Amino acid sequence: MPGFELFGSQERKEVNDVLESGVLMRYGFDGMRNGHWKAKELEQALQNTFQSKHVQLVSSGTAAVSVALASAGVGAGDEVIMPTFTFVASFEAIMMLGAIPVLVEIDDTLTLNPKAVEAAITDKTKAVMVVQMCGSMGDMDALQTICTKHNLLFVEDACQAIGATYKGKPLGGIADLGCFSFDFVKTITCGEGGAVVTNNQNFYTNADHYSDHGHDHIGNDRGAETHPFLGYNFRISELHAAVGLAQVKRLPEFIAIQKKNYTNLREALAEIPEVTFRRIPEGGEESYAFLNFFLPDTDTSLKVAEAFKVNGVDACFQYYNNNWHYLRKWDHLKDLKSLFPISQEVKNGLAYLKTKAYPESDHYIGRNISCLIKLSWTEAQVKERAQKMVDIIKSLV
Numbered sequence: 001m002p003g004f005e006l007f008g009s010q011e012r013k014e015v016n017d018v019l020e021s022g023v024l025m026r027y028g029f030d031g032m033r034n035g036h037w038k039a040k041e042l043e044q045a046l047q048n049t050f051q052s053k054h055v056q057l058v059s060s061g062t063a064a065v066s067v068a069l070a071s072a073g074v075g076a077g078d079e080v081i082m083p084t085f086t087f088v089a090s091f092e093a094i095m096m097l098g099a100i101p102v103l104v105e106i107d108d109t110l111t112l113n114p115k116a117v118e119a120a121i122t123d124k125t126k127a128v129m130v131v132q133m134c135g136s137m138g139d140m141d142a143l144q145t146i147c148t149k150h151n152l153l154f155v156e157d158a159c160q161a162i163g164a165t166y167k168g169k170p171l172g173g174i175a176d177l178g179c180f181s182f183d184f185v186k187t188i189t190c191g192e193g194g195a196v197v198t199n200n201q202n203f204y205t206n207a208d209h210y211s212d213h214g215h216d217h218i219g220n221d222r223g224a225e226t227h228p229f230l231g232y233n234f235r236i237s238e239l240h241a242a243v244g245l246a247q248v249k250r251l252p253e254f255i256a257i258q259k260k261n262y263t264n265l266r267e268a269l270a271e272i273p274e275v276t277f278r279r280i281p282e283g284g285e286e287s288y289a290f291l292n293f294f295l296p297d298t299d300t301s302l303k304v305a306e307a308f309k310v311n312g313v314d315a316c317f318q319y320y321n322n323n324w325h326y327l328r329k330w331d332h333l334k335d336l337k338s339l340f341p342i343s344q345e346v347k348n349g350l351a352y353l354k355t356k357a358y359p360e361s362d363h364y365i366g367r368n369i370s371c372l373i374k375l376s377w378t379e380a381q382v383k384e385r386a387q388k389m390v391d392i393i394k395s396l397v
């Protein structure tokens with residue numbers, strides 16, 4: 001997955017354009033910037049990539065989730081339904097708005113179970129956020145139908161699914177709002193960065209203002225801008241955008257490499273009868289950033305993951321005991337450890353975290369292993385890795 005594996009002359013050229021002008025700020029300084037607007041150019045490139053009318057770059061994927069929700073008016077006391085398997089960032093981004101993350105069961109897509117979503121809707125629910133984990137997606141049509149029926153905002157955290165599609169449409173560009181991360185390990189990297197993607201003009205304008213202190217960005221003179229509402233600073237810098245601009249041009253190349261490496265590994269594992277794979281919804285195509293497979297039970301999966309580690313099969317994750325991506329071990333969040341007071345309303349809204357059981361999520365995450373697909377592997381390395389993985393699994397199932 002990580003785009004940093006293939007840095008080259010294009011990344012250096014784009015960054016040097018910025019260093020030569022000295023303008024690191026994405027807005028203003030019109031006369032000094034030698035015509036370079038890297039953030040604007042990257043936003044245009046991403047509009048094409050995600051086939052979406054509007055893209056607002058921000059400083060991270062976490063910021064993208066907060067800005068996306070804020071741009072649609074989600075805030076204090078509102079409930080946002082999301083899956084138990086995610087990255088803590090998606091949870092944090094909701095908390096930052098004073099809103100309440102409501103975590104529900106996943107299914108064999110490794111993200112939202114539509115039935116669990118519908119059962120979790122209350123009169124406080126404002127949005128459903130699917131987290132497109134590990135390069136694939138939820139049942140997008142089923143989730144959209146629920147959101148339409150209950151008049152809820154539909155949001156995609158597509159940070160891990162750059163380049164995946166559903167019924168021919170890029171993920172992140174399907175729901176009302178899509179969120180991307182271009183942090184150091186994502187398929188396209190800016191170092192740090194993120195994007196909010198939407199076809200909704202109003203959400204876009206809100207995101208544009210909100211991510212830069214509420215500035216309206218009208219005219220060339222920053223001093224003359226007005227501030228329609230409160231905002232913060234979630235800007236990306238020109239340096240970061242420059243790296244991303246070089247990387248986005250290489251996305252088709254990255255996806256092709258991922259697909260080739262993924263397919264070779266998958267074909268090898270598919271010969272083991274005890275190995276099954278994560279379900280890709282009909283009409284979906286993964287980004288091939290990860291290969292996700294299931295073993296017959298949690299115990300076997302934990303043993304296989306450990307044996308991978310010991311035998312040098314790196315970059316494979318078993319999320320059951322992981323405290324970044326799976327609710328089970330989020331003790332600091334279950335205990336609501338915060339530097340500052342959390343409102344009683346949010347505390348009440350999150351009380352369920354301590355007691356609620358998630359047997360279906362445990363069933364899928366317990367048996368799952370997620371292997372990152374690297375861009376830098378040679379064919380021989382993939383072959384050797386596949387053989388090692390097959391041998392280890394066969395010796396333990």
Ligand SMILES: *Cc1c(COP(=O)(O)O)cnc(C)c1O
Binds near residue numbers: 160180182183194
């Ligand atoms: C990486 C990631 C984020 C956060 O992105 P940052 O740019 O690191 O803040 C959010 N959600 C998911 C699913 C991610 O993988």
